[in-house]
Amino acid sequence: MSLSKNEIINLDVGFTEQRLDSLYSDLGLLREQNEIGYEFNLKAWKRLIIHLMDNGYFDQKIVINGKKLEEKVTIPGYLKPRLDLVINELYKDGELVRLDDFKNSLNGGSLFLPIFQWISNRSFNSGDSNHRLKDIDYLDFEQLKKYTENVASLLEKHRDHYTDRVVHKDSLVQRFSHKFCKEDFELILLFLSKEKKLLQIEGEVVKFGDTPIDESDIAIVSLKKSADQMETELNYLNERLEVTTTNAKTYLKNGNKIMAKSCLKIKKLVELNIERTSSNFYKVSELLNSINHAKNNLAVVNTLESSHYILKQLNGEVGELNHVHELMEAISNETAKVDQVSELLGEASNDVDIDDEYEKLLKEQTEKDNLEDERLTERLKNLKTSESQEKEKTKQPVDQPERYNQKILN
Template identity: 25%
Template sequence: MSSLIDWLVENEPAFRKTRLPSLYSDLAVQKTSNPEGYAANVTAWQAALTRAALAGQLPFEQRLILQTSDDLLNALASPHYGRPSGLGCVLDDCVRHGKMIDLQDFLVSEKSIYNRSWLPSPWAILRWSLRQVGIVGTASYEVPGGRLKKGGLVLVPALEEVWKKMQVLQDTQTQSLTDRIVSRDLFLKEMNSLFSGPVSLSDQDINVLLRYLARDKHALSYDDTTIKFKSPAAPMPEPITQEDHSIASLKTLIANLNSQIENLTSRISTLQSNAQIAVKTGNKASALSALRSKKLAERSLQSRIDTLHQLEEVYTKIEAAVDQVEVVAAMEASAGVLKTLNKKIGGVERVDDVLDSLREEMSKVDEVSGVVADPLAGNAVLDEAEVDDELENMEREERIKREEKSREQKKKLEIQEAEVTRRRLAELEGQPAAQAPSTESEKNKENMQIADVDLERSLSSSIDKLQKLDIDGLQHRQNEDQQHQQPQKVAEGT
């Protein structure tokens, strides 16, 4: 197997060795004989081509674009199964479902790739009709003879994968204006850091990615040299200004100086090592040459360090000025809000009028509350005679209830006594006069019943005595109250 097929077998679950015969078979025949198997094979090829492109395994130095030609078929060829048959059908199906888009159509279209209309275009209807009658249209990637049409296809799943990685990267960074502005070169370096492998993004890859981020994700605005990401608070990206170009150029210079300083530092270290080796070997000329070159590199390094410090100071000032602009803009907006609210309030005089009116209405409420409460507080007169009559009625009802309860208890006691007497008579009639109760338990039971009867009698007697005492005491207290109230009434009458 070729290296690309080895990589697919190792990294793609759908490209198991047992599935290779089906994947490399004639997919045009599978489309009619086995639709489910055809759909599974199309999905497997689409995912495999996308991941191979992102990993830099395809024979083209591109990550986001699939170049279709016989070179792709040769790269995918297997020693056992040959070149994949029907790969053009796979590409046509991916284009039809929006997984792959023609490169030129992607770059020139103003409509988002996610804006799908339910009405098919006339060209799509015509192409479908030609395929139904067996005529392959010019837009098809299936060329007779097992070949592929030459062209470029944008891999939409690859773009979506890069977008996810960019979102994770942006979440870890600050979102100030200077951080959101980068040059095209710095953007290329940052994007290449997201990928592994020797293959980096090409110019076409960058053009496709920027077009996707600006048109389909509304994440940034860009031109030939500068890229400006959207602010988190803004609904849409802002246009690029001359100040943005200056900030991007300054950041690029700082990045280049940092790279030059690293290279010069490494060169100085190498020259120092060469001079030491020359001294050890006694090669005085080589040692002097290395030392001279080292001195020149040190001067150049110091010059670049000084320049870098100046540029970094300028960049710091720009960051401070940007922050001040944002602060002033926020203060200006806040002042406008306060001005609008103060207009609604109407000034201090209106507030005083409102407070005076509020106090007046509150005092009216207090006056009404006082008027409502006066009859209850001072004009209500209690009739003591009615109170005494109501109390006497309540006591009479309570006394009647107690008497009824006492009569019921007496009646129960009489019934119990009669029952005990009846049992004794029955026992006396059924046994000889000299014979004692049969068992000790019966004796105890009889004694307990007698004790219960005696206890109930004593309780009933005690209850009667207490009721009599309560009634006598109550009458005595009422008489004393009447005798005490008569002198007061006489005094009030006089």
């Protein structure tokens, strides 16, 4: 179903009522007559195509079909746009790649980017002789990388135990079904596996990490699938038990004894099935838990073996204990020789010289301290003399009025 004119105008600022005639004209002719207008239209069409993919106007978010794109943006009363030139530019810039080339390069076991660079340099035309887009599926490579990083980040948070790192592909598809369709998610998993090397895929089994999938991994996935089925069955049985109980009460209230007893019999059967399924579910869960413990134990044992091997290898390089003792004794002898040579050369320290130097420094410091004490004593003496003189000056004016008063009284 094609978009309306108003929908297209609202998707991108470059699409206005006034510019539709230009945008839906022959871009090839426009390129020859008005290069600036051609570049403007080209950028507007590129943005529009990316908007259409981002906002879910196609079945997939990261894959677009040439013919479906052309049908989607065709507006009655306007010429068919030269989208082949737009797709060619997006392909040349590496924003779109042919889906088949992408799959073949990854499934072939070769690195994708070098292959893609070689493909991009080849002559490529997305349109036929009438400039209509061919029926080719294109992958939005930039969107793929963005979604791949998001999925990888989310998956990394749920890998606490070994059994969490081995899953059935359908469970992953179901987990991300609200974000991607199955086809898109398959491409994301393929990219994570072949290009990013973050997981392994074998049939319906997906394993995180770079270790190959073995029989134990397949068995774990089978157990987890059984556990999921039992959990679904338990949910159904519990709902049925609730309905049967409600029905029995209703029939009993209405006086329908036969139907009430029938519902009670069904209730007993449902309760029995719940008990059996719960028991089996517990056994499978316990088995998965034991597998996690066993894997942890194996990892510890492997670490101990590696550590033992490294220590043994290092000790082997060190040699026998007798050799170490001999080496230490030899070093001690050589050190003694160094001391003897230093003493002969006069480099060894002389205790007598050190004592003389110490006495000399002590005498100089004592004389310096005595001189400083004498200076302080002299300054203190002068200070006391000055204070006495000041007191005498202050006392003299006070005494005179007192004697004068005594004379008047007499």
